[in-house]
Amino acid sequence: DGLRKIVTHAQDDQKLASNLVSRVNIFDQLKGVLPTLSSESQKQFNNVLIANNPAELEALMETANKELARSRLLKKTDQIQAKAEINKINKGSLTKDDAIIKFAKSDKPAKISTLFASFVKLDQKYISNSLLQMNSDALVVLCKSVDISVEAVREIGEMRCRILHMPSSTVDKFVNDFKNMDEDASQRTMRFVGLQTNLKKSIV
Structure with a gap:
């Protein structure tokens, strides 16, 4: 450093x-x-x-x-592997939770952001930004809106701790914030984010 x-x-x-x-x-x-x-x-x-x-x-x-x-090659490989898992999820041979947990345990935030981007129909760059920010508020909303389990959320929190070198206490806060988040409110928020994003694209 x-x-x-x-x-x-x-x-x-x-x-x-x-x-x-x-x-x-x-x-x-x-x-x-x-x-x-x-x-x-x-x-x-x-x-x-x-x-x-x-x-x-x-x-x-x-x-x-x-x-x-x-x-760049590693990033491309991660995207290809994540998209293969998305196909399995769409076919019903793999659950969202299992895919997320596997990637989180392997410290693969790029793969997780690819999954989330497909779930909420947003560009991956927006997901990547929220996934590795110190402030987890946006990520909590995102996780709640895609209807994943507490176990999957905890694994994401553990991954964030390892990558961002945050104290382990932040995992419990992240999980509790997820539990307390209203699902309908999270989905409304994500719809609004989607509309705002599409509006910006149309202006550009």
Whole structure:
């Protein structure tokens, strides 16, 4: 985390960038950091570094590009696997709860967001945002609206704790909020969200 912060600041600081690349084995360390930056941050940092050590930078970018390609491939694979489970759910050979529990125990939020997106007919990006936000209010509404079990909700809460490094006490709060949420109210809210989303799309 410390190196990542330095890299972020070095995007706009030529002297800091120069000092950074002069460190021994810094490019080996940067291989693990650069892929975690946004594409825009990577471009800015590259512009600063290119005058200092272009050969090492080229090797570094090759590694970053491979990591990006790998990340995209994993995401695509997750979506394909989740859609296969959706087909099973639609055919009645798998329950929503079983699919969600399996993905949650494996820490696969992308797969869960694909499932939820199909349940509520929303773009996956909206589901992904609520799934891994610290504030779980929107996720509680979402879970209640798709009629899943308390066990499935608890597994989602446990997954969030592991990924977001939250205290275990948040799981009980998440589950209790789900239990106390009115199902009709949650479905009305999701219908409203759907209308708002479609309206924004039509304007764009």
